[in-house]
Amino acid sequence: MSALAVALSLLLVVLLWQLYRLRNACHRANRVEWGPRWMNLLDGLNRLFCYRYHRLNVLGMRLPKSGPAIVVANHVSGLDPMLLLASARRPLRFIIAREEYERFGLNWLFRAIGCIPVDRERRPEQALREALRCLRQGEVVALFPHGKIHLDSDPPRRIKAGAIRLSQITGAPIFPHRISGIRGEGGVIGGVLLRSRARIKASSALYPEEWGRDQLQIQVEAILDNKYRDEESITG
Numbered sequence: 001m002s003a004l005a006v007a008l009s010l011l012l013v014v015l016l017w018q019l020y021r022l023r024n025a026c027h028r029a030n031r032v033e034w035g036p037r038w039m040n041l042l043d044g045l046n047r048l049f050c051y052r053y054h055r056l057n058v059l060g061m062r063l064p065k066s067g068p069a070i071v072v073a074n075h076v077s078g079l080d081p082m083l084l085l086a087s088a089r090r091p092l093r094f095i096i097a098r099e100e101y102e103r104f105g106l107n108w109l110f111r112a113i114g115c116i117p118v119d120r121e122r123r124p125e126q127a128l129r130e131a132l133r134c135l136r137q138g139e140v141v142a143l144f145p146h147g148k149i150h151l152d153s154d155p156p157r158r159i160k161a162g163a164i165r166l167s168q169i170t171g172a173p174i175f176p177h178r179i180s181g182i183r184g185e186g187g188v189i190g191g192v193l194l195r196s197r198a199r200i201k202a203s204s205a206l207y208p209e210e211w212g213r214d215q216l217q218i219q220v221e222a223i224l225d226n227k228y229r230d231e232e233s234i235t236g
Contacts (some may be wrong), residue, residue, distance in 0.1 A: 077191025
């Protein structure tokens with residue numbers, strides 16, 4: 001056997017060993033039961049990526065162990081959904097634009113994690129009905145009410161009322177979160193690739209029975225836009 005063949009064989013053995021170690025690390029990092037084994041491993045891989053590479057703050061999202069919940073957050077980069085998934089101890093059903101849902105190469109993943117596509121131009125009520133069904137079955141629905149990437153430095157934009165409407169119809173509490181510390185903020189790919197010191201700050205849950213619709217909208221918008229900078233929050 002030539003020296004090159006020996007070197008390639010050793011390289012293959014090392015590669016397989018590293019893949020085996022990565023598989024075991026993903027298994028240990030997994031915190032949510034998604035069903036298929038490969039989905040649980042993917043969950044672990046995402047948590048390793050967010051906590052180790054992007055240095056996400058350690059404490060997880062504070063959600064009830066069961067029952068319906070609505071997670072909302074500001075949207076600063078393409079990394080945001082991965083951070084929220086890594087922080088949660090329950091599966092999150094994201095509401096996303098249909099054009100994103102059908103993006104080539106990613107549609108299989110969005111289907112697997114149960115994303116809810118919304119067609120803003122034609123039949124947005126279909127996404128609303130699906131989200132209502134999920135909440136009534138005790139699931140967690142997540143969305144970015146700004147509708148697209150929106151930085152604190154951008155001109156103010158009124159948030160969409162979907163989360164408030166879902167909350168008022170089902171009685172599900174809203175859990176607002178602020179994402180910060182993203183090095184590649186403002187970009188989809190840059191946010192994922194550039195190493196960050198990511199932070200998720202969770203504010204107290206908002207219950208629809210305690211707020212009117214307009215007041216609930218104002219509260220969510222203020223938290224997402226960081227208007228309560230001095231307010232003491234739970235870091236999650």
